[in-house]
Amino acid sequence: MRAVRVHEYGSRPQLDTVDEPRVSGPWDVLVEIGAAGLCRTDLHILEGQWDGIQHPDLPYVLGHENAGWVREVGAAVTNVSVGDAVILHPLVTCGLCAPCRLGQDSHCESSTFPGLNVDGGMAEYMLSNARAVVKLDEGLTPRDVAALADAGLTAYHAVRKAVPLLHPGSHAVVVGAGGLGHIGIQVLAALTSARITVVDSSPSALELAQGLGAHQVVRSTSEEAVRESVADITRGGADVVFDFVGEHGTELTGPQLLRNRGHYYTIGYGGEVRLPTLDLISREINVIGNLVGTYNDLVELMTLVAQRQVSLHTRVYPLDEVQRAIDDLDSGRLVGRGILVP
Incomplete structure (x- = not known):
């Protein structure tokens, strides 16, 4: 089969x-x-940022946002059948450890x-397990939802955690309306009654x-202009800031957009949050990290998609045009999410 693989960091992947x-277990x-989604994390993988955390053996197949059709199952699998359309939770988990038992x-x-x-899903086939597969409702196709497996799940997870903070009359600021942020905006609109302000340079x-x-x-034309505009719109600052970029300065500006006792949710990454401890104490602000999401988060998100409350803005590329897709994402030419179709 054809597969997009990383052979060495700092170099282009190869088909x-x-x-x-x-199937063996x-x-x-x-x-x-x-369909397999293209994520900014894939750029960070190619740069070698994840090597110190994940230690993969090279070469291996990229692709952590995946959806498709079940073609074969092990003897114990009962939750999906051959032919079912499914989306895959990004992690293949054990079900036995303490975190798994807590969901x-x-x-x-x-x-x-x-x-x-x-090995991931930028290929014609991928091996997963029964705990990772979510059966799609009729009317949804893998191409429609693949990027929701990580980008959508991560955005949903962050917003879902913040729902108790976003009461009627509250203000949410979304930094970055790209591949992650454009999903987060829709989830905010679906789950809360907060006023939503979006900051982006595009x-x-x-x-x-x-x-x-x-x-x-x-x-976003300058840090000062963003601070002034958001302070005016929110009348003193946001209750929650969702930073879907997390680099190139947004991680420095984002916490400054909060009102006292506000919450800075960092979802994108690559930069470094720097806050004087006196600010944390005197303003009682919170910094919250967000990692992907749970299986139940993915099920709930698929419900919103089936109800047409969340959709993806995508550009589709054939698998053999993966490098063009990467270049479009890296240069900022790609609005929304890139989808690779074998």
Whole structure:
């Protein structure tokens, strides 16, 4: 089968021909990939940022946002059948450790992370397990939802955690309306009655945000201008800031957009949050990290998608045009999410 593989960090991935994975265990699920999302994390993987955390053996197949059709299952699998359309939770988990028993799939002590430390889904087939597969409602196709497996799940997880903070009359500021942020805006609109202000440097991203539920938008031209605009719109600062970028300065500006006792949710990454401890104490602000999401988060998100409350803004690329897709994402030409279709 064809597969997009990392051979060395700092270099472009290659489209290789490799053996198809095989079902060998009772809980295995073999999925024919219908679509794989392209994520900024894939750029960080290629740069080598994840090597110190995940230690994958090179070469391996990229792709951690995956959806497709079940083609074979192990003897113990009962929750899906051959032919079912499914979306895959990003982690393949054990179900036995303490985090799994608490429903905290992202923190499984014995998990693998396809696309980060084992072969992922930028290929024609991928091997997963019964705990990772969510059957899609009729009317949803893998191409429609693949990027929701990570980008959508991560955005949903962050917003879902913040729902108790976003009462009527509250203000939420979304920093970045790209591949993650444009999903977060829709989830905010679906789950809360907060006023939503979106900050981005791209006019096209801000136009998209307005069409997805943003009440107001701010074009990011300078740190000072953003602070002044947000302070004026929110009358003193946001209750919650969702930073879907987390680098290039947003991680420095984001906490400054909060009112006292506000909450800075960092979802994107790559930068470094720097806050004087006196500010943390005197203003009683909170900094919250967000890692992917739970299996139940993914099920709930798929319900919103089936109800047409959340949708993806995508650009589709054939698998053999993966490098063009990467270049479009890296240069900022890609608005929304890139989808690779084998």
